Amino acid sequence: MGLLIPDLPITLEDGMTQSAKADSWRIIVQHWTEGDPRLGLFLPLKDWPHHYHNGPGCQFNMKHYQRRLIATEFLNVFQGNEEDFFKAYGKAIPQGHTKVLNAIQDAHKWHPNDGERRRHLTNDAIDDFSQG
Numbered sequence: 001m002g003l004l005i006p007d008l009p010i011t012l013e014d015g016m017t018q019s020a021k022a023d024s025w026r027i028i029v030q031h032w033t034e035g036d037p038r039l040g041l042f043l044p045l046k047d048w049p050h051h052y053h054n055g056p057g058c059q060f061n062m063k064h065y066q067r068r069l070i071a072t073e074f075l076n077v078f079q080g081n082e083e084d085f086f087k088a089y090g091k092a093i094p095q096g097h098t099k100v101l102n103a104i105q106d107a108h109k110w111h112p113n114d115g116e117r118r119r120h121l122t123n124d125a126i127d128d129f130s131q132g
Helices: 023-031 060-075 082-089 097-110 112-131
Strands: none
Touching: 023 082, 023 097, 060 097, 060 112, 082 097, 082 112, 097 112
């Protein structure tokens, strides 16, 4: 079917350089909202029909779910506000998308409601910065 979800890090347009770990969450958001035809992702992940990423023998189910979790946390919970997203997940971001995913999953356990999560995470982060 020619479907793929690009692995991270990606090779940049110069063909030699790899993307930085700290940029992986942004690349995921781009792949979610726009796709990346240069890498063979012609349809944004948000627009994939269910059967593209789910079903018997499907290799994309977990990867699509993880990418959705990161992208929708940024876009829906934090309304695309990078400053607040960094307040909440800034310690994980430089370590790459897997650490960001783990931090988001942990936050979901403690604060299952989106609005509550955003409010607590950004306030907790501010408290952490003011004490340290």
